[in-house]
Amino acid sequence: MLENKRGESDLSKGVMRRIYAVWFLKKITSPLWLKGYIAIILTWQFGVQVHVASVLHNAPGATNLPKNLVFLTRAFTGTDFMVQAIIILGFVTGALFFRDMIGRVGYQHLSGGRA
Helix, strand or coil, rough: CECCCCCCCCHHHHHHHHHHHHHHHHHCCCCCHHHHHHHHHHHHHHHHHHHHHHHHHCCCCCCCHHHHHHHHHHHHHHCCCHHHHHHHHHHHHHHHHHHHHHHHHHHHHHCCCCC
């Protein structure tokens, strides 16, 4: 076997490189991370499709809950299908994300804090 200056063989370096690659791929493709990626993409697309400053400017105000509900309902029904799909997918992704987070907290609680 060929060894480098530190005494590591080329074979062990290649094996460790593959182990690190598999570990990295498992981390970035976990369901929780995928939901995070989806949330980022949906937020970006929502920002592209909707001028948020105009929506906030037209909103009736933070203290008037009934008028806000009517405003948001009319804004949702009056928008394009793509924006409606982005909003619905965002809520579904958020609900699944929070379900996973609550499940993790419950798991850690039941296992004595070990994850």
